[in-house]
Amino acid sequence: MAAQVSVELFGSLTQFTGGARTVTVEAATIRDLLARLAEAHPGLAPQLDRGVSVSIDGKIYTEALFQPISPDSEVVLLPRIAGG
Amino acid sequence: MQIHVATKVNGDETEFLCDPEETLLDVLRDRLGLTGAKEGCGTGDCGACSITVDGRLICACLMLGAEAQGREIATIEGMAAGEALHPLQQKFLDHAALQCGICTPGILVAAKNLLEKNPDPTETEVRYWLAGNLCRCTGYDKIVRAVMDAAAEMRGA
Amino acid sequence: MRYEAPNTLDRAVDLLAAEGGVTRILAGGTDVLVQLRSGMIEPDLILDIKRIDGIYDIVQEAGGYRVGAAVPGAMLGEHEGVSAMWPGVVEALELVGSTQVQGRATLAGNLCNASPAADSVPAMIAAAATVRLHGPDGTRDVPVEEIGVAPGKTSLKKGEIVGSVFLPPRSDRAGDAYLRFIPRTEMDIAVVGAAVSLSLDGDTVADARVSLGAVAPTALLVEDAAKALIGTTADEAACTALAAAASAACNPIDDKRGTVDFRVKVAGVLATRAAKIAMARAKGDA
């Protein structure tokens, strides 16, 4: 049973959430989170398709769709992190 | 028409045919299979193709193959004596004086030429002698240390 | 493309004269090979002068030195006589390129490439050096400052070739120096070059020549700058006048290596610094 998770978005995404900086969706994993976000806020879909990283309690995940998220976790959406 | 050239490479009598436009670097790499000298720029600005001709340090990219007639050429491939590394080669390993290693053959050839002329160089002399050998990985610190250390060891030996 | 490496100057002149297409002289090759590779030149004949008898000779002549056209910087620097008499010329040639380039690059080649930024050219001009040209009509001696006429262009006639550079004799109370400005410490083309050659009468400058590079289409012989020094002890007032005259002579361009303002200002700075070194050398202090 998935719980409600609060996700902090980065500033430029707030134009697609009616200005909300933090949105709440029902999610148990990163996969759920991304799917629910796209459903609830279709304007986010292009950015989600281009790729994002998700920070859960300060640890940044770039690929791990099945990473569990607990309801009290601090969750932050980030652009996809890469490197040189 | 191709030019016939007879020369000596790392002590071996060598003959080759080349086009007049071909550089000595082209000849070494493409005709003689000696790929230790690298082409980093083709304009004498990086030193990756450093070799010696009659004992003078030069860039092989700035000399035509045709000019090699009767000369004595030394490349990185001739630096170690069989299994025994030259002290510079060993010091480069000991000091981790290479990262990617593309500049290493040219730097070793240049450093060997320096120590033959000046067995006890200062840090500044090493840096200026090697100014024509670009290294993008190391910041030169460990290279300079390795050359100084090799010089000290060779003076002691 | 044809490659020829004749053994005599006469043969070299004949080959050059007979070639109807584009020719290039190959001395050190440090410019020619770069131009070949980039496709900037497509010569029909490359004439390698390094097999010519005597082309590597440095000989004493009339109290000065005659330097063969194929003598590279490394060899010139190893020559004690030339280094003692014309340290400014030697250090100027030794500034060209890397140690590797020093194994090949020559005074004659640096001159005939006709770059306004060539390091050895201002030094040779300040030294009142001449070159001996060999051509179909015989030989002639020409002051260095008359060789370059525009970037990449010389006054050499069809079939002519530089056989040697002559560095004239000078008094014991004389000195020369060359300084250039580059963004790094090595490997760059001069943004500004300044050469000063002077001789002393007591502590007073009796005669001087000042030449600047990279501040005009060709290297300049700046007589006003020399005048600022002559008759002085190269004191601060003289140096200020020298700097002003040097800066005033500049006619530079803005390019990827420097700006007009920078070149004008630094030409004065370097001329002054070079004059101080030349003074010290003339006095035997350096």
Added chain:
Amino acid sequence: MAFDEYDSETRIFSAVGTRPVRPDGVDKVTGRALFGADMSAPGMLTGAILRSPHAHARIKSIDTSKAEALPGVKAVVTRADFNAEADNADVLDNCMAGEKVLYDGHALAALAAINPRVAQKALRLIEVDYEVLPHVTDVDAAMAPDAPVLRAEGGNESVPEGLSKNVMSMCEFGHGDLDKGFAEADLVIEKSFKTAAAHQGYIEPHACLASLGADGRGELWVCTQGHFVVRNICADLLGMDSTQLRVVASEIGGGFGGKTTVFLEPVALALSRKASRPVKMVMSRSEVFRATGPTSSTSMDIKIGMTKDGRMTAGLAVNRFQGGAYPGAPVDMGAMCSFACYNLENVKSVGYDVICNRPKQAAYRAPGSPMAAFAVESVVDMLCQELGLDPVEVRIKNASREGTKASYGPRWPRIGLEETLEAAKAHAHYKAPLGPNQGRGVSCGFWFNHGGETSVSLALSQDGTVALSVGTPDIGGSRASMCLMAAEELGIPYDKVRTTVVDTASLGYNDVSHGSRVTYASGLATIKAARDAKQKLCARAAKIWGIDPDAVTWEDGMAKPSGHNAGDHDPLPFSKLCATMGRTGGPISGHFEATPEGAGVSFATHLVDAEVDPETGATKVVRYTVIQDAGKAIHPAYVEGQFQGGAVQGIGWALNEEYIYGEDGRLQNAGFLDYRIPVASDLPMIDTEIVEVPNPGHPYGVRGVGETSIVPPLAAIANAVSRAAGVRMTELPMSPPRILAALDAQDG
């Protein structure tokens, strides 16, 4: 416990932390090592590319008939010879232009001939009819409403209304209330900055040898940071199955991010397919500069507020990065890095990704972060100067630390910024007196680091040695680190392990060697594969002893009964278990295939003393010290090497390196003569201090170290030069003409 967690708090290392000779060392000092351009094949042709002389033009027609007719020419390709449906459309367009050429040096045709001379001659016979279009190469000019437009479709949904169509995307990060924060400050400084595009400057030009047969099976030898990615992209661009292409990574002569994509490779394959012969392609240096990735040039506005006692109250950064002719400038990374070093209640960082008529930018060591740090750290220094505060103390006071909220969102896990600052404060360098015309600069820097998809295989041999196969090209000595970690885990000597970077047919997928990920991710994979092998070895020992596998432990390179209850058995050493493995159950290999997600961020503090000649504007770097958190240094000599190399690349970027475009939109300095990377005589020794604050996401605590080292130098040098010269430098490079002009402007 997750596989990627630190488990070595009390561990005493034996191999890790030592400085053995690297396994590829002898090959590299004797000239035997084979790099991209060093391979040849029977019947090989030479490929060459025709490049646009125009910054922006429509290709009306290309006539290759004369080139094809030249004796010795075996194949000619243009865009039509590639997959029109490629997923990587921008990459394809960058490798081979379609309707338009978008920058000076853009490829638009290629051919293969029997030798380089014929190939060059043939290139000149290709006739192209161009319609030259207006161009723009400056980031601010490209954002102007009337700028020439490169792509009619404009940017994505994130771009606000009213901006130029050259703005591809916008991003924004931060939290708090800026107005409130600035109101709390005693001093607010606002300043604009610009940085020039810098090239990665690897000494080895791009090179490859391709062979693609009529049966659709191909082989590719290439110098790259990631041969699996090369395989996938080439397969896409050529419309073939990825596994039909086997890619072998040669030794690589430097990459620094610039060899994480493809340029020549798909072209060489297309030529080979058409000619049915192997084709070798090697870029000239001028091609490297004109057509491969430099980093972005940038324009940035910074505003920071500070109280008299040095507390930063608010920070605002607006970053405009041009990324060449295609979207993808690392401005999102840059904007996230702007204030990463500082614990700010009120912070905002904005980024605009802008295209213009320059080569497509490629990643360069901590992409985006050095420029962002240059601007922010310069303003921090200005505030310190004006308020009379110590720049290290101020940074300690405001430093990000465990539990504080990063300017880009998350709370920090365990990080080492404060430790690097304390080390700087205590360092002899920071206390040393300065000479005339000298100034001291301080800067901090940050980079995320990356994990990425990783596979390794660790095969045991009967003689007690280990063959470790990895898929991440070794760009700076990583094979030595892998050998050390495998030796550490297995308890065997370093020289009993051989690490090989194997081809794409020999191992599962591996991400590119980027993001400072190799020692972290392939290292973690190696440790886990070794643990997997140890478990199998213990199981064999259990079989031999006839006891339960759980009753066997691995210690000091031997299987031992775990306690008295397990029975009295002589320990079985690694070599003995290997010797008998064929008869005790068969070959043993350890494996790891996963995507480690615990990459630890790395912070650094740099100190530099610079001397400025007030008459010429020339800068000399007199002393330089790098202090960086490595988490755990596996091979300290190569960690130091990363610190030193990054610092010197940053010095070059700060002082002399820049892409210079003429009014005609052509690159004016496409060579090492006028693209001035530092030479040996420009530099002092680069002192290093390795700080070790373990990364919670790696068994040994490793943090990537390759990228952070290039982040602080731009600002550190700018701060030193500005203090030495007495005038604030806000534009890179700080070339002598620029410094002299600033000095004159101040005097005037």
